[in-house]
Amino acid sequence: NAGVTQTPKFQVLKTGQSMTLQCAQDMNHEYMSWYRQDPGMGLRLIHYSVGAGITDQGEVPNGYNVSRSTTEDFPLRLLSAAPSQTSVYFCASRGAGAGPSYEQYFGPGTRLTVT
Amino acid sequence: GDSVTQMEGPVTLSEEAFLTINCTYTATGYPSLFWYVQYPGEGLQLLLKATKADDKGSNKGFEATYRKETTSFHLEKGSVQVSDSAVYFCALRGRDDKIIFGKGTRLHILP
Numbered sequence: 001n002a003g004v005t006q007t008p009k010f011q012v013l014k015t016g017q018s019m020t021l022q023c024a025q026d027m028n029h030e031y032m033s034w035y036r037q038d039p040g041m042g043l044r045l046i047h048y049s050v051g052a053g054i055t056d057q058g059e060v061p062n063g064y065n066v067s068r069s070t071t072e073d074f075p076l077r078l079l080s081a082a083p084s085q086t087s088v089y090f091c092a093s094r095g096a097g098a099g100p101s102y103e104q105y106f107g108p109g110t111r112l113t114v115t
Numbered sequence: 116g117d118s119v120t121q122m123e124g125p126v127t128l129s130e131e132a133f134l135t136i137n138c139t140y141t142a143t144g145y146p147s148l149f150w151y152v153q154y155p156g157e158g159l160q161l162l163l164k165a166t167k168a169d170d171k172g173s174n175k176g177f178e179a180t181y182r183k184e185t186t187s188f189h190l191e192k193g194s195v196q197v198s199d200s201a202v203y204f205c206a207l208r209g210r211d212d213k214i215i216f217g218k219g220t221r222l223h224i225l226p
Contacts, residue, residue, distance in 0.1 A: 108157060
């Protein structure tokens with residue numbers, strides 16, 4: 001049981017390049033999310049998904065796309081990278097259902113630098 | 116909308132000191148409340164949680180009590196260790212099922 005995995009761990013992009021950050025979980029969790037972490041800003045929600053085929057925007061969705069074709073995978077796409085997207089990106093997953101205490105599990109993060 | 120406010124850091128303490136990190140929230144209904152910890156170079160880990168008023172979450176010597184009357188969930192530990200140095204995030208899970216985080220508090224423990 002690997003939990004939540006993210007690749008790559010580090011990435012440097014030039015302005016205007018595109019790339020996909022990969023996220024996978026093997027816990028059969030319905031709910032998956034992408035956050036970015038910036039100094040002094042905490043974690044901000046980019047996009048989330050409540051199940052395969054369903055995605056929605058979070059607090060800071062501009063410049064990012066997501067899709068959820070399977071329960072396990074939730075990739076985050078940067079279509080045209082900008083320096084403002086330099087950040088650490090975390091993927092997270094948790095079970096859904098009525099229970100309010102389902103724990104959210106985080107991946108190890110991807111540190112992205114856009115020059 | 117829902118929000119979490121926690122004390123700004125960094126907080127620097129000597130080993131064996133008493134720790135309090137304040138957290139207050141704004142939410143409709145009855146959110147679940149969480150403290151997460153992030154050690155250097157790692158992702159976030161759940162430290163403790165409380166799902167209803169007057170619940171006390173506890174783990175690794177840390178405690179926090181869900182106070183609905185003051186909309187607070189302050190984190191406390193009686194005697195901190197160097198290994199507790201990390202960033203601590205208060206968070207809530209609201210009626211719309213999203214998890215909202217505070218900005219984090221960096222804690223430094225000096226030997």
